[in-house]
Amino acid sequence: MSVSFRLGILGAVGVLAAGLAHAGWLWFAWVAPAGALDPGSAAASSWMPLLVQGSWTFVLAAAVGWQLQRSGQPLQQSLALLRQQVQALEQGRFVVVEDPPAAEALPLARSLNAAVRRLQSAIEEAPGQGAQALRRTARRDAATGLDSRFTFIARLTERLADRGGAQTALLALRLLPVQPGLAPDPRALAAAAEMLHLFSRRVPGAFVGRLCESDLALCLPAHDLVAESAHSLIAALGSGPERLHCVVGCADHLGGVSLGGALAQLDLATAEAEAAGVGALVCRTSHREEATPQEEGALRRQIVEALRANAMELAAFPVVDAQGDLLHLECPMRLRLSPGQPLAPAQAWLPVAMRYRLTTQIELAGIEMALAASARDGLSRCVHVAAESLSAAGFVSAVRSRLQATPQAAALLWIEIAEVSLERLPPRLRNAGTVWQRCGARVGIEHAGAALLSLVRLSELELDYVKVASDFVRGVAEHAVQRERVQGLVAFVHEMGARVIAEGVDEQADLDALWALGFDGATGRLAGRQGTAEALVAPGSDAAACRDQAMSPA
Template sequence: MSMYRQLWLAIIVSTLLALCGSMLASMLSARSYLQSQLSIKNADNATALALSLSQSNPDPVMVELVVSSMFDRGHYERISVTDPAGAVMVTRVATEVDLNAPRWFVRALPIHADPGLAQISNGWKQFGTVTLVSHSRFAYAALWKSAQQVALALILAGLVGGYLGSLVLRRLRKPLDAVIGQANAITNRRFVTIEEPEVPELKQLASAMNATVKRLKSMFEEEAARLDKVRQDANCDPLTGLANRSYFLARLREASIAQDSAGESVIIARLANLAVVNQTLGRAATDELLCRFGSALEEVAALHPEALAARLNGADFALLLPGTSRFELTKVAKNLLSALTSATGAFVPDKATTWLGGGYFPPGMEVDNILAQVDTALAAAELEARDGLHFCGGYDNEALPKSAKDWATIIQRALSEKWVRLVSFPVMTLEGGLIHRECPLRLMFDAHGEWHPAGYFLPVAERLKLTPQLDLAAVELGLTELENKPNLTGLAINLSASSIQLPEFRAKLRKALLSRPGTSRLWLEVSEAGALVHFEAFRALCLELRDLKCQIGLEHFGRQFSEFGRFHDLGLDYLKVDASFIRGIHANAGNQAFLRGLSAIAHSIGLTVIAEGAASADDLRALSAVGFDGATGPVVTDVALA
C-alpha cells in the first residue's frame, strides 16, 4: 500500500475513532443526565401525590380515584399504593407504547431511573406507600434527538477535518510526487533536478537527491568532455579544428555506399600561394591564414545539414555535402568561393588565394574515383592562375522528377496507392544474436517501376513538408510487420527530425501506437543532428512515448559528441554510432580509445551501444574489445545471409 493511501487510511481511521468516541461519550453523558432527572422527577411526583392524599383523610376509594386520575394523563409507566402491611391497595401499569426511538437504540442505551417512593399518612398514622415511575419514552425521545444532533455535528466536523486533511496531504503529496518522479526518472536514465519542497523532511531528501543528480551530471559532462577531446585528437586537424583527412574519407565512403544515399557533392578548396605567405609573413601569419580559411569553410558547411568541412593536407581543404544535387552545388560553390577569398585576400593582395574543384557523384561511386575527378577539376581551376572554381563532369538521373510539383504529385500518389514498403537489414549482437531489424522506407514512383531508396525522395520530401506522412506510413508498415511476425525481436523505423517537431505528428504517432500491439518491440530512432536541431521537440517525443514502452534512440551518433550531455535526461534506450568512426576501427587507435570511453559512459546510464557500417570481421572484433553491444553493416548482413 502506498504511503499516501496509508496516510489517508490513518486519517480516516483516526477520524472515525474520534467520532465514535465522541458520540459514545456524549450519549453516555446524556443518558446519565436523563436518568438522574427522571429519578428526581419520580421522587418529586411521588412526594406530591403522597402529600395530596395525606391532607384529604384518605380512604381506599379516594386513593384509587386520585391515582387513576393522575395515571390517565399518560406521563407515568407505573403508580401503585400499598398499605403498611404491603398489600396492594391500587396499582396502575401502562401498556407497551412507542418509545419514540428505534428499538436497537433503546437496547443499546437503556434508561433505568430510580422509582419515586413516598409515605401517605392519615393524621399520625401511616396509611400507605406510594411508588411512582414516570414514563421513559420522553427521555428516550430526547436522547434519540440528541444522538441525531450529535451525529450530524460530528459528521460535519469529520467532513471539515477530512477536507483539511486532504489539503495537508495534497500539500505533502506534491513534493512527495516530485521526489518519487525524480527517483523514477533516475531509474529511467533521466537525471533531473526538482525544486526543494518546504516540508523539512522532504526538503532534506530532495536536497540530497538533487546533489546526487548534480554530481552525476558533473561526472557525466566531465567524462563527455574528455572523450570529445579524444575524438577531436583522433579525427580533427589540430590547427583549424576541422575534420582530418582520414575522418573525411570515412564520411565520404559512408555517404557513397550507404543504403539510403542520394549521392553527394564534393568540393576541394586549395589555398593558393601558401608558400609565398609562409616565406613573406612567417609561420604565425600562415597559421592565422589557414585558420581563417578553415573558419570560412566551416561557416558555409554550417548552413547545410550533414555537411562536413575538413583539412586534407597543408593547403587543401574539402567540403562534403551529402544529398546535395549538382544544381545546388553550383550555388554553394560560388558562395564558398566568395567567403574564402574575402577571408584570405588581405594576406596576399593582388594574387590568387582560392581555387575550387567540385562535382556531384551518384551513390555507389568509389572514393578514389571521386577524389580523382575532383582533383582534375581543381587542377583546371589552378591553371587559370586566378581565384576560380571548376566542376568535373556531372551526373544527372534523367528518370527522376525535376520540379517540386512533380515530386509532390509522385510522393502523394505513392502514398495513396500504397506504393511503399520497408526493406530489412539485420542489427546483430556481437555474439550473433538478432537485436532487431532496421527497416528503411522504399517508394515506387509508378505501378511497374523500381523501388527507390529514401535518399532519392527524402530531401525533396523535407522541403515539401511531406515527411510526416512518409514517417507515419513507415510506422504503420512496421507495426503490421510486428503483428504478422510475433517472434521478431524488434523492428527499427527512422523518424525525420522535421516530422517530430510538429505536435500534430507526435499526436498522430501516439494514436497509431496506442491502437496497435507490439509497441514494446518497436525501435524509433532520430538522427543525432536532427535531434539537436529540434531538441525540445525530441524531448517531447521521448516523454510522450515513454509509457508505450517502445525503444527510442539516436542514429549517426558521435559526430557532435560534445553535445552528448544534452541527452542525459531524456531516458534514451540506445545509440547507433556513426559509421565514420567504425570503418577501419581495428587500425585506428584514436577512435578505439574514443569508442571505448563512449561505450563505458553510455553503459553507465543504461544505453545499448550499436555500431553502424561495420565492414569487416576485424572491425567486429575491435568493437567487441571496446565494449559495443551490437553492429550493423555489410559484414553483419553477409553473416546473417550466410
C-alpha cells in the first residue's frame, strides 16, 4: 500500500468520524446527545457538508503523500547508483555513473567518478599494466579456487576493523619445496587447499585464501582454537597417501590488533616453524596470556605512572629513499613501566592502554617529544595517531596548538594514521589532517594496500604520503602478478600527488624491485644499512623495528 493512499485513508476516516460524531450518528458508541438519535433530525442533515469536506481531505492527503513519495525517489535512485559504482570497484571493474537526480548526492558522485577515472588512467598508462591484471587478482586464486591474496587481506582488514574487537585468529600453511628453488608441487597445493577449505566450511565465519605461491591462510572467528585446529590439520595431512612437506604457523588473540600487527605475528610464527623443519607447528599470541583483573589493573597504573614521571622515550628507525638519504625517522613510543627496568615497546602495554583510553595522552606526549627532538637536531620524525585519538574531544586542536608553538619543528613532523583507522572514522574527522598540514606537518597513512577500494575512498584527502603494508610488497621481486598490482598502486598514489613508501622490506631483491617500480622510500632491516641512515640506527634494532612498526594501533 502506497504512502499517499495510506495518508488519504487516514485523513478521510478522521474527518468523517469527527463529522459523524458531531451530527450524532455514532449512537452505537453512546456519545450522541439526547434527541439526536433520529437519523431524520435536523442535526443529522449536517453530515453532508462534512462528507464533502472528508472527500476533499482525502484528495489533499493523497496529493501530499504522492509528493512525499515522489521527492524521496531521487535520493533512493542516487544511492542505488553509488552502490553500483562501489560494488563494481570491489569486483575490479571501472564504472562511471551518470549524475544522480538528487542534488545532495551530486558532489559525492562526481568525486567518485573522478577517482575512478584517475585510477583507471593510472593503471592503464603504467607500463605492463591494464584492467585485466586488476580483474585477475580481484577475487579468486586461479590455481586453488580459494580467495586471492587481495580478497583475503581485504576480508581480514574488515574483520580487524570491527569496533568491538571481534575474536580473530590466523593459521598459515607453508608448503616447502622438495628441493631448494622448486615451486610447490601442484598436487600438494591442491590437497592443502582442499583441506583448509574443509576447515573453513565447518566453522561459520571462517574464510581461507592464498597469500603467496607457497602460503595458504585460514582466518578463524574465535580465540584459543587455532592451535587445536593446527594440530588436527597436521594430523590430517600426515595421514594422506602422500605426506606433504609443510609447516604451520598460527597467530592467536588478534581481536583489536592492526592489520600489520596481525600479519607480522603470523609471519614470525611461520618463519619459526620453517626454521624448525618439516611438520613443525609454532603458535604465537598478540599479547600476554590472559591477564587477571588485578594484573591488568597493575599494568594500567604502571602506564599512568610512566606518563606522570615522563618515563618515556621515542625509538628511531630510518626511512630512506633510493639514494640512501633519510626521509624521516619512525618514532614508536616506549614506556618504562618499572624503575630500573628497560623501556617496554608497544607490544607490552598497548592493548591495556587502548582498553583504558590512554592512547590519547601517550600520543600527545609522543608528538611533543618528536617536536622537541627535531628542534634540537633538525631531523624529520614520524609519529602515529590512532582513530580513538582522532575521535577524542579536543585532540585535533591540541595537536594544532603544539604545532603552532614550534613552526620550524612542525615542518619536520610526519603524522600517520592507519588506513583501516580512516575507514572507521566519520567523514568530518577524516579531514583532521588538513588542520595539521596548514601548520606545516606532513600527514599520511600507513599499512595501506590491503584493499584497493580503501585508497579510492581516501583519494580526496590530499595526503602527503602513503606507506604500503609489508605483506603487500613482500615477494614482489618473484611474483609478476603482484609486481603489476604494486606498480598500479604506485601510479595511483603518485597521481594523488603523494609519496609512496614500502614498509618492512627485508630482502635485497625486493628492495631493488621496489626502487625500479618507483617507490619513494622504504623501511625495514635493509633501510637502516643504506647511505646516511646507517649512522642513525642502533645496532641490533632490526627485530625491534619490525615489532614496533607492526604494533601501531588501528
